[in-house]
Amino acid sequence: MKALFMCLVLIAFACTAPLVSKTSDTISELVKAHQAGDLKLFLGKFGTPKSIKATKNDGTFVYSYPHFETLVNPTKNEIITTSTFFWKSDDDYAYLKKLFGQYEWIEKPLPSPSHEISEVYSVEIPEIGVSFEYDRYAPKITWIFISKPVTK
């Protein structure tokens, strides 16, 4: 009986635990990686990229991973910027608010034709270096860009 009770408690605990999803983990880990800015730490976390491409700028490369690409400078042991394809839920905006709502969000409306049913906003979260756009009527984010955070 005790074992059954413990089992139910543990299952209840597991069921109420935050859902672990690959994309939300990746976003959070990418944000942390950019806060550190360290390429070795980045590679330790994400492993070898599936492809590496030199850019036109000397010394920088684009490391490609499933769902994101990161601009790095191996000579300086530096990660610079990341773009990640984000396609998570029926309300990606709300999803990101839950992850990063504790930081300041700077939202600006972007022009859209008056006849269209859309309200597009650009969002910047300077403290974690995140930026994206979303449509209030169809809040799928699609791309999130991450760079070095702005320290206050």
Added chain:
Amino acid sequence: MKCLLTSIPLIMLLIPGFALACLENQIYVREHQVAPYVRVDQTPVSGYRRNGYCRDLDIENYFQDNSSQKIKGSSLKLKKWSEAEKKIVQSHIDKLPKWLGRYRFGEVLRAETDGTRNPAATVPYTKTIIFFDPFFKSKNQRDILIHEVSHIAVWDLDVSAAEEFAAVSGWSTNENQTKRFPPTNPIKADSVKSVTEDFANHIEIYYSNEGILRKHNPKAHEFIRKLVLQKENP
């Protein structure tokens, strides 16, 4: 026994997260504040913050003469449906491709115009479709409906499929990973607005003139073909 008990929560945490996309017959209701109220049995209930959730659409493809939604668009004047118009739209809904036909709409509204010759518009978030006057004068009503329902269906793609579609259609980011760019040769001019608009255009053209899609972008055509096959045979 101890090992089994302690491993259960770990195993459950490793299970891929619950699908965060609602089902075809559901709409997503955003997180919101529920005001205090009194139950039928007079029990008072305090106000509380309700998490976002998927709500079943009890009435299918719900024709409405007005809406409580605050839909942007100063020239959006909702009007009453005529029975003839409802029959026209319903006849097209009934003939949608099988997988698109599984989607249910929150509201189906009627409006004069959005200020242009646009025949219809969709609010994917609430699964609302709005039909304007030009729709009823159009000769390709089926294509228009397929396009609008695709705006809803695109939300069902998983991240890998959505990303693959964006890539084969020609969406890209710059080398510095700071901006995204639409296809340089879009299948339709307004495809450049968003991946979802681009997807809706591709599905529309796949069903209206597959040869055009195949010729314009064989990779995108192949992606859509496989997707439709998968969706038609779940």
